[in-house]
Amino acid sequence: xxxxxxxxxxxxxxxxxxxxxxxxxxxxxxxxxxxxxxxxxxxxxxxxxxxxxxxxxxxxxxxxxxxxxxxxxxxxxxxxxxxxxxxxxxxxxxxxxxxxxxxxxxxxxxxxxxxxxxxxxxxxxxxxxxxxxxxxxxxxxxxxxxxxxxxxxxxxxxxxxxxxxxxxxxxxxxxxxxxxxxxxxxxxxxxxxxxxxx
Numbered sequence: 001x002x003x004x005x006x007x008x009x010x011x012x013x014x015x016x017x018x019x020x021x022x023x024x025x026x027x028x029x030x031x032x033x034x035x036x037x038x039x040x041x042x043x044x045x046x047x048x049x050x051x052x053x054x055x056x057x058x059x060x061x062x063x064x065x066x067x068x069x070x071x072x073x074x075x076x077x078x079x080x081x082x083x084x085x086x087x088x089x090x091x092x093x094x095x096x097x098x099x100x101x102x103x104x105x106x107x108x109x110x111x112x113x114x115x116x117x118x119x120x121x122x123x124x125x126x127x128x129x130x131x132x133x134x135x136x137x138x139x140x141x142x143x144x145x146x147x148x149x150x151x152x153x154x155x156x157x158x159x160x161x162x163x164x165x166x167x168x169x170x171x172x173x174x175x176x177x178x179x180x181x182x183x184x185x186x187x188x189x190x191x192x193x194x195x196x197x198x
Contacts (some may be wrong), residue, residue, distance in 0.1 A: 005033050015049060016065060019072045028064055033062045080148045081160040085186070085194045087135040087146075088126075092116075097134060099124065102176060109179035117183060118176055123164060124191065125174050125183035128154060162190050 009029035018024075028116040029182040048056070053182070091097040099115040104110055110118075116134065117126035139146040148156065154170035157163040164185035166172040171182040 002033065005036070006030070009033065013065070018065065018068050019130065020068060024068055029065060032061065079160070080146070080153060081156045081162055082194055083146065084135050084153060085162065085191045087138050088131055089191070089195045090138060093132050104177065119188065122188060122197060124186040124188055125176070126185040126186055128171060131184065157184070162187055
């Protein structure tokens with residue numbers, strides 16, 4: 001009976017589609033079994049009625065699933081790619097770093113003080129090392145850790161489809177200010193969705 005209950009509760013949780021660590025459905029099933037046994041005990045000793053036990057069991061399930069959903073959302077917001085995007089926009093919006101337009105005006109300085117990259121309609125073309133360093137410093141100043149290396153960050157951003165890749169590389173060759181260089185091409189639309197989601 002215990003094994004069947006465990007399997008049924010785990011399947012019930014998995015069917016919710018909550019994105020979580022692989023052990024969470026098992027933990028949820030174990031907690032539900034524990035609560036069910038506790039409620040049966042209270043019912044057998046005439047502390048609560050069958051009706052109340054069923055209501056409490058249903059309420060417990062709702063609370064448990066709601067907590068799992070919140071945990072899932074927290075995990076998503078703690079992803080290194082999400083942290084990078086959110087932290088990277090802070091110095092851009094505050095003016096601490098400079099982002100120019102790809103199509104420079106005549107006489108415009110292509111590399112102003114604190115230059116981190118340039119943009120066009122669709123992408124922020126960032127110097128990967130400078131952008132990474134700014135985010136790392138900002139995290140340290142705020143007492144947060146950012147443990148990914150620059151290379152691992154690029155791989156994560158590519159896996160999360162936040163940057164444009166080219167010929168197996170996580171950077172793209174772009175002509176800017178008369179010369180070709182490699183930049184991390186951050187999708188502006190997707191990045192702004194992340195920034196505006198908080």
